[in-house]
Amino acid sequence: MKDKYSKIVISIIGILILIIISLLIYKNNEVQEYSKTFFYMDTYISVKVYVPNEKKANDAFEEIDRIYRDYHNLTNKYEETDYGLYELNKEGNTTIDYRLYEMIKYGYSWYEKSDGLLNIAIGNVTDIWKKYREDETGVPTLSELNKVNIDINNVLINEINSKDKVSDGVILSDGVTIDLGAISKGYTTQIVGDYLKSIGIKKYIINAGGNVLVGDYYKGNSKYKIGIQNPYSDTNPNAPSIFKVIRGNNIAVVTSGGYNRNYVYEGNIYGHIIDPNTRYPADNMASVTVISKSSKDADALSTILYLMDVDTGMEFVKDYDVEVIWYLKDGTIKTTDGISKYE
Amino acid sequence: MNKYDIILTLIILIIGITIFCLFKIGNNNPKEAIVYYDGDIVLKIDLSDHELRTYTIEGFNGDVVIETIDGKIRVVEEESPKHLCSIQGYISTSYESIICLPNKVVVEINDSIDVDTIVR
Numbered sequence: 001m002k003d004k005y006s007k008i009v010i011s012i013i014g015i016l017i018l019i020i021i022s023l024l025i026y027k028n029n030e031v032q033e034y035s036k037t038f039f040y041m042d043t044y045i046s047v048k049v050y051v052p053n054e055k056k057a058n059d060a061f062e063e064i065d066r067i068y069r070d071y072h073n074l075t076n077k078y079e080e081t082d083y084g085l086y087e088l089n090k091e092g093n094t095t096i097d098y099r100l101y102e103m104i105k106y107g108y109s110w111y112e113k114s115d116g117l118l119n120i121a122i123g124n125v126t127d128i129w130k131k132y133r134e135d136e137t138g139v140p141t142l143s144e145l146n147k148v149n150i151d152i153n154n155v156l157i158n159e160i161n162s163k164d165k166v167s168d169g170v171i172l173s174d175g176v177t178i179d180l181g182a183i184s185k186g187y188t189t190q191i192v193g194d195y196l197k198s199i200g201i202k203k204y205i206i207n208a209g210g211n212v213l214v215g216d217y218y219k220g221n222s223k224y225k226i227g228i229q230n231p232y233s234d235t236n237p238n239a240p241s242i243f244k245v246i247r248g249n250n251i252a253v254v255t256s257g258g259y260n261r262n263y264v265y266e267g268n269i270y271g272h273i274i275d276p277n278t279r280y281p282a283d284n285m286a287s288v289t290v291i292s293k294s295s296k297d298a299d300a301l302s303t304i305l306y307l308m309d310v311d312t313g314m315e316f317v318k319d320y321d322v323e324v325i326w327y328l329k330d331g332t333i334k335t336t337d338g339i340s341k342y343e
Numbered sequence: 344m345n346k347y348d349i350i351l352t353l354i355i356l357i358i359g360i361t362i363f364c365l366f367k368i369g370n371n372n373p374k375e376a377i378v379y380y381d382g383d384i385v386l387k388i389d390l391s392d393h394e395l396r397t398y399t400i401e402g403f404n405g406d407v408v409i410e411t412i413d414g415k416i417r418v419v420e421e422e423s424p425k426h427l428c429s430i431q432g433y434i435s436t437s438y439e440s441i442i443c444l445p446n447k448v449v450v451e452i453n454d455s456i457d458v459d460t461i462v463r
Contacts, residue, residue, distance in 0.1 A: 004346075008346070008350055011350075012350070012354070015354055015357070015358075016357075019357070019358070019361050023361070035377075035384070036379075036382050036383065037379045037382045037449050038382050039381075039382070039444065039447055044442050044444065044449055046449075046451075046460075065382075205459055205460055207460045207461075207462070209463070210462055210463050211462075212460055212462045214459070214460075224459045224460070225458040225459050226458060226459060226460055226461070226462060227458035227460070227461040227462070228461070228462050229461055229462065229463045241436070241439060241461075242458065242461060245458055253462050254462065255462040255463060257463075260463060289462060
């Protein structure tokens, strides 16, 4: 009898030890949320990482800050930076940083694919609109807009392989200037996501002004819930502030819309996404959202789709592995067929 | 039932309770507002009570005064060209945020039921 008792006691102790060990392992594997915000590229960027300790988070934040700051400076049209876009636009041909060179090359590659809708040579026109948007005292005339050059043929790209400074990589002529606003946030966010993966941080969520990129979910086998803002929630206080929730991991979700960064003049709203064909802000829809594995492609595609009508866009995206949600001006919502995998 | 059955039942019970507790831990997210200045968290405010409270934090252009009541939060005073973030008024869900770009101040809300982030 005594022998039986001790066996029981031993096995209970054994099980308790097992439970304690598994608890400890669980605690050690548990990740904490660390978050930080940045202000770059005219927008507010929020980054959350899920890591075991603060040091890992802070090291990552330091590098992320550097990435966004560098790309912000390099793509800034209005402030001078060494080897940056300001210099290139002013000089037409100058030595630039290879990171800027690669982004220009990436942006340029969309021109033909989008039938000229994503035109990085649109700088002169966006400059005019920026001025009017800031003054809010009028609208540029067509002749004022037509006076400037936005011909992509005045952008010459030479193939150069470098991880440093690039000379003669991009040559601008006839006063054409480059604007990377349509792609810079998504492109840079992609670089940040790749960086996080490279240092072993798989659980993260980045939101850079309309560009969201998420990694693995931070807990269990669940998925991130990404809300898409209702474009009319600001004008109609009774409207719900989000109209759809996307569920997924390791995806980028990017929205383009006319409802932010716009200005109102004489009752008309002028958005910030300019159609290179008309040289006026596009007004085909309220917003369009693209879900893709790639943040940079999602950013480029959302701009292109915003410039197309829905039917053309629906055809166009068949060539790409993306899902799309259109929010039309009358409030109807259209989606590609595959959207159900994110619902 | 002999002694071993009882022990087995006990063991299974203990394991069950432990697993239940493991999943319970860390699942309680009270509603709170998080205030950032220049990227760093400077204030966390519990929004689960209904008291009227004001907080003053340092923004880029000077003091930013924040007020909470009934689970809502707003910016009351700030120095900026357009006063966009004090005009915005209250926010009360994680769907919303207040962004004072000139002051480098951001107010967000965390609660357990809502989405993880919003694309705008």
